[in-house]
Amino acid sequence: MRVMAQLAMVMNLDKCIGCHTCSVTCKQTWTNREGTEYVWFNNVETRPGQGYPRRYEDQERWRGGWELTRRGRLRLRGGSRLRRLGRLFANPDLPELTDYYEPWTYDYRTLTTAPLGDDSPVARPISAITGAPTSVRSGPNWDDSLGGGPENLAADPVVARLRDELGTAVRFEFEQAFMFYLPRICEHCLNPSCVASCPSGAMYKRVEDGIVLVDQDRCRGWRMCVSGCPYKKVYFNHRTGKAEKCTFCYPRMEVGQPTVCAETCVGRLRYIGVMLYDVDRVTRAASTPDEKDLYPAQLDVFLDPDDPEVAAAAERDGVPHEWVEAARRSPVRDLICTYRLALPLHPEYRTMPMVWYVPPLSPVVDALARTGFDGEDTGNLFGAIESLRIPVEYLAELFTAGDPEPVRASLRRLAAMRSFMRSVNLGEVPDGAAASQVGLTEDQLRAMYRLLALARYEERY
Amino acid sequence: MSAGTTRSEPEGVEDSASAALLRLSRFLTRSDTSPDLRAVHRRGGRSGEDFSRDRWQHDKVVPSTHGVNCTGSCRWKVYVKDGIITWETQDTDYPSVGPDRPEYEPRGCPRGAAFSWYSYSPLRVRYPYARGVLVEMYRAARREHGDPVRAWKSIVDDPLKRVAYHRARGRGGLVRVGWDEAVEMVAAAHVHTIAEHGPDRIAGFSPIPAMSMVSHAVGSRFMALLGAPMLSFYDWYADLPVASPQVFGDQTDVPESADWWDAAYLLMWGSNVPVTRTPDAHFMTEARYRGQKVVVVSPDFADNTRFADEWMAPHPGTDATLALAMGHVVLKEFFVDAWTPAFTDYVSRFTDLPFLVSLVERDGRLVPGKFVMASDLGRTEEHAEWKPVLLDDATGEPVVPNGSLGFRWSTEPGRWNLDLAGIEPTLSLHGRSDAEAVEVGLPRFDRPDGVGEVLSRGVPAIRVGPDGRLATTVFDLLLAQYGVGRPGLPGDWPAGDDDASQPATPAWQETITGVPAAQVVRVAREFADTAIRSNGRCMIIMGSGANHWFHADLIYRSFLALLHLTGCQGRNGGGWAHYVGQEKVRPLTGWQSLAGALDWCRPPRQMIGTAYWYTHTDQWRYDALGADVLSWPLAGGQLAGATVADLLARSARMGWMPSYPTFDRNPLDLVAEADAEGRDPVAHVVEELRAGRLGFACDDPDSPRNWPRVLTVWRANLLGSSAKGNEYFLRHLLGADTEVRAKETPPSRRPETVRWREEAPQGKLDLLLALDFRMTSTTLFADVVLPAATWYEKHDLSSTDMHPFVHSFNAAVDPPWQCRTDFAIFHAIAECFSRLAATHLGVRRDLVVTALQHDTPGEIAQPGGSTRDWRAGECAPLPGRTMPVLTVVERDYPALAAQLAALGPLLDKMGTTTKGVTVDVSRELAWLGESNGTFTAGPTAGRPRIDTDRRFADAILALSGTTNGRIAHEGFRALQERVGRPLTQLSSPSEHHRVTFADTRSRPASVVTSYEWSGDESGGRRYAPFTINVEQLKPWHTLTGRQHFFLDHDWMAELGEQLPVYRPPLDLHRLYDEPPLGPDGQRQVVVRYLTPHSKWSIHSEYQDNPLMLTLSRGGPTFWMSPADAEAIGVRDNDWVEAVNRNGVVVARAIVSHRMPTGTVFMYHAQERTVNVPRSETTGRRGGIHNSLTRLQIKPTHLVGGYAQLCFGFNYLGPTGNQRDEVTVIRRRSQEVTY
Known part of the structure; x- marks a missing residue:
């Protein structure tokens, strides 16, 4: 056992309102500069939708992350280092600007300086790259709130996968409409493929907190990290010629402040905490043969800070006592390990991502009531998970490599908490079965409620 | 940690050939590379990290907020580095709302987070500008006449010169001018207008005081001292729920968002909370975890639908049927089939x-x-x-x-x-x-x-x-x-229940809304059942989706009926929660005293905005909607034959609603005439009216004698945001180029009593002045544009309905370039004005005409709500009884600038009066004199200073009950005497609570329970309206003192609206020959045209911001359903044109299955400044969202003089509704030119 500490984040998608405040505060703070106009360390995607950059989840196309060889060994999906070195100057797996979007601005000054003419002046769009007049054809949030309709949204790689591999059709019709928002930052993976992709050794994972960074002094702009990251969360600064990425706001984290995206999240859905993990177990876990087992395998990598053996090992391995304490109080650990509410994003990329998500509930009662049941009855609520507007299969493709069971379990716990607390709210005696049916105690349901509903500042971070 | 020196093939990784390279670099750097070479862990020597550390560093952090009519009032930290504003993030320092519920932190949204861009943007107005044509004429005239006022007169009196600069409006050609010259032109225009036409020919428009009270009040105070009317906004925006004064006798009073948490059942009805109440949406998402059931009523799959347990999607505008059917279920099952004491007791006592x-x-x-x-x-x-x-x-x-x-x-x-x-x-x-x-x-x-x-x-x-x-x-x-x-x-x-032929069954509503009857029955039962089990904790968050319709008052009354029947109003966690542009001025009394200049002269002129624009933009000339079209078959016929213009005139002369300009004569001259004849001015005016020698301006609005002449717009973007009937504004008010396509009303349907002039005037305003920090559709058309400070460059106050705090704007940096605060600008104008007034105006007396006012004895002026017209000889003309109140007011124009900066003596004598409660404020005046200092010389010697923004703010706070416990206590003492029941127990715990401006800077300051509002906040309770009424048995300000289902005014009876009833959206096909809804098979489709509030802007603010444009579609768009798009061959992001009788809009289509077929959205306030090409239809610049709309005034909104149906500023008045509109949409050439 070798203990390392990792800063991790959990986002409760069930509370995300898709407002993009996180994206804007992040961009204002970090990337409103020349060379990074198109860069969003934090972006929010409407799902179903193609995401940013477009269809980034299609690893058949972009070849990001890891895959297993026939011998069961991890290999960068983009190919061997030799193969990648050979393509340094013509990397076919690299998204082009149009796969992100061509950033634009407007000739605003016209509004003030226009001479007397025949009509009111207007600021027309101009390319932020070339300065030439342009027309707006795509953007970093093009699918916002289901914009684009069936034609665009059906190109969501997850939708395509459900259709092609499971025969499950997502219907893009008014009555069946569903959506949720997926905010994304760098995953600060335990097994980062971007770091492994860098031919210059310019990328590294910080020892003390696991934050993955690009060394701006050493980066030579090969961009192998860009194609190597399956989440497409490393970007190329076309002005400096170097790669840049989400820094987990280390200048803030180092002085005890949460990341900008987390603190400014008005949905109050982001949790930051310390996770202890066994660095020796990472490779084996990432090599788990069946993709569906990657989620439990990653859970096994995490260490219990309350275990005296782990605490001793942590001390031995140089993890400060404060960090062990932080791991014990970690809301992220509660959500990931204790309540099993949070799930990793695309574990099948085998990077062992460390930004996890509580899956979103979606209207239950009306779907259920159509079948004549009382939608608020505890028992029915569990049954209703199957008739959510958001198909469980869709969520499973995002979070569990297609295994619906962990998603169902998480949603059932959320539903059980609502049902239990409704009785409390109305001053009635809660049904104790609600907790036990989802494998929790009443105290745990109440603690979950405190963490998710009250979500106090001091307890979120 | 191991150095990882093994050279063996690392476990689990397939990559031998190229490993050597990485292995080599591993020994050259101070890092820990994992044995498998996957991971590089590094400590120390990380100089590359300095970049981000440097970037994060800043010199100071200043708390401020945004004044943008979003009701947010969010606390932001503004970061400053090297004297430059860098960015902003939300503050998290709100006082706690209790350990058992979520806190307010952090409040904000992406719009606010993008604000700092404006500070240094190319959109910024950096210097004073004026229209070049006008500047040249003014300079020439100034040289010729040597006097600014005479120079101004020589231009505006010259028809050719008028046309020359009117026609240039909106067509570029702004030139930089100096501050002195700009201010002189503006002041000269004001002096000339007062001397020649009267102060009521000037007007100010600045909405939503709560979003920056000082900036609002200083300009409003300037107008009040002039005698110029301020134009209302809340009714004009159609945000005023007229049902609120009708039912509650109160403008709008709603719970803070933390009280949503208390609800056990939450309906979001026409209110897309995540988008339009972004900072507060978390209370909704979190309350679900407390077992709150959430039901969304929305015609589209709106963002909030995502959180709903049930979604009901009625066809747009049919919401009242759904509410009536729910009411039907509640009445039948909980009142008739069974007797529910919880409900019957409530309605017996409180309705x-x-x-x-x-x-x-x-x-x-x-x-x-x-x-x-x-x-x-x-x-x-x-x-x-x-x-x-x-x-x-x-x-x-x-x-x-x-x-x-x-x-x-x-x-x-x-x-x-x-x-x-x-x-x-x-x-x-x-x-x-x-x-x-x-x-x-x-x-x-x-x-x-x-x-x-x-x-x-x-x-x-x-x-x-x-x-x-x-x-x-x-x-x-x-x-x-x-x-x-x-x-x-x-x-x-x-x-x-299954009888679909009869109102108001669930089956009947299904035929109209499309919502399954069974679902309506189920939701109604659950709603009532939860109300019983939770003691009235069912809440309806209602918004503009329901409130912006022509018949919105009926829609809302049908909602409120549900809440009353189930005993949910006046409870924490229950009742109505209307959040549409209202923004509560929590320190109400102080603000209104200063904004109305009530310390110097009373009453101020306050005008109903909708009627003002309807009249002066000549929309009345196109309005063929006879008032009796709306009457029901058993009406008495009082409205027969009348047009809305006729009714406006009737309402004005009967004292129901205000009307400015009031008479066809200068009100200063009226007093002078009386003085010359040695008569009482009031008697003189009554006699002149009776004799027919004096007319009301609204009887002949197109006469040049009756035009408005000077309009100042600040903190607002009239022409890019709220101007319903935008093209009519441009044509008739401004005389600019326009796209109006409608025909004027044919002779047979023209007004009976209002004079019709054959030629409609084009270009009534002499001066449109705009104060702004960015270029907008309003500044594009303004004659003079003055560069204002942004919200990060001034000191001011902010409050809202959504939270119970008052906090502040603070200057993170000084206004850059030549920008000035609104406060400084109005003082500069006032100084120049007073200087010019000394020779041109002097001290004058003004005859002010005001309507019968709510919360005054004027509300019992006209018993029975009858409609006797003195002009028709049906009664005698009695000021304050059968006609408006007439008051003579002295105006010391040369001293105006001094009065603007000092607290006047009327407060000492008369105190403050809010909602009928009068409080002696002499102790506060003494305190302000000491704290702010007093003037030692001049016309305001000895008076307390309010000559800086911070002193002004302190005066607002000191004079208000919510921020000064002593005032609250005094108010409750006065009120309890009137009520006859103890009330001071509500205020005594906080009697010594005092908030100063300095307090609001250090942290948002909690307010206390005050007679100014209706909710009990003592003991840390969350604010919910009418809890004082329910718990302390204090009456509502209505006829019965209870909440009203029944409204018995004559005009309510004429329209058949004594009780809640369903009326469909206006049938514009029948009324205005717009084509019928649906595709016509000719590549065009007729659709319902809705303009809901946007995710990417707050009104017109931010819709021009590159961050917001990047996160959306980069310019104006129409959201439309796949079926409608297919009918006209449109694909996502194609350019389309929308055309109706009012104008043309060019935008791109967003095709989405979240839209219902037959309806398009153009989100509110996408203006003409950004990415609007020329239209194919006209060859001219495509219009704005309001180019397709036009005002439709509902006659019952003009009622006054009768109990709660009385005028109050922004309290009751006709709404500028715009939801009933339809338009043709067609695909256009994809080649666009700008």
């Missing part, structure tokens, strides 16, 4: 349901008449005609309960309360031995074309009073209106 209403005969049928009053029983006590009557169950006799309006204004205080004193109100006469079953005619309007028909339904009635008049209760009428039958009653009743 008008038990009160008696006369039944009167019309066309041989009985119809509901007026409330039975004490006077109808033959009683002669004081105000007997203002004391409604109910039956006491104990005695069976009619009694006069406490609490009605007659007690409020009684000379003997103490009985204005809801203490029933042993009376047990009779809700229904059904089953009474002396009741007879009679048939009454009731209205229905559910045909698609909206034409009224008569329902015949029975009610039990008895005979009361010396004249033996037939009467029934409001409750019995309500059951009839809602189609809930009882044994033995005649008439046409639904055969059952």
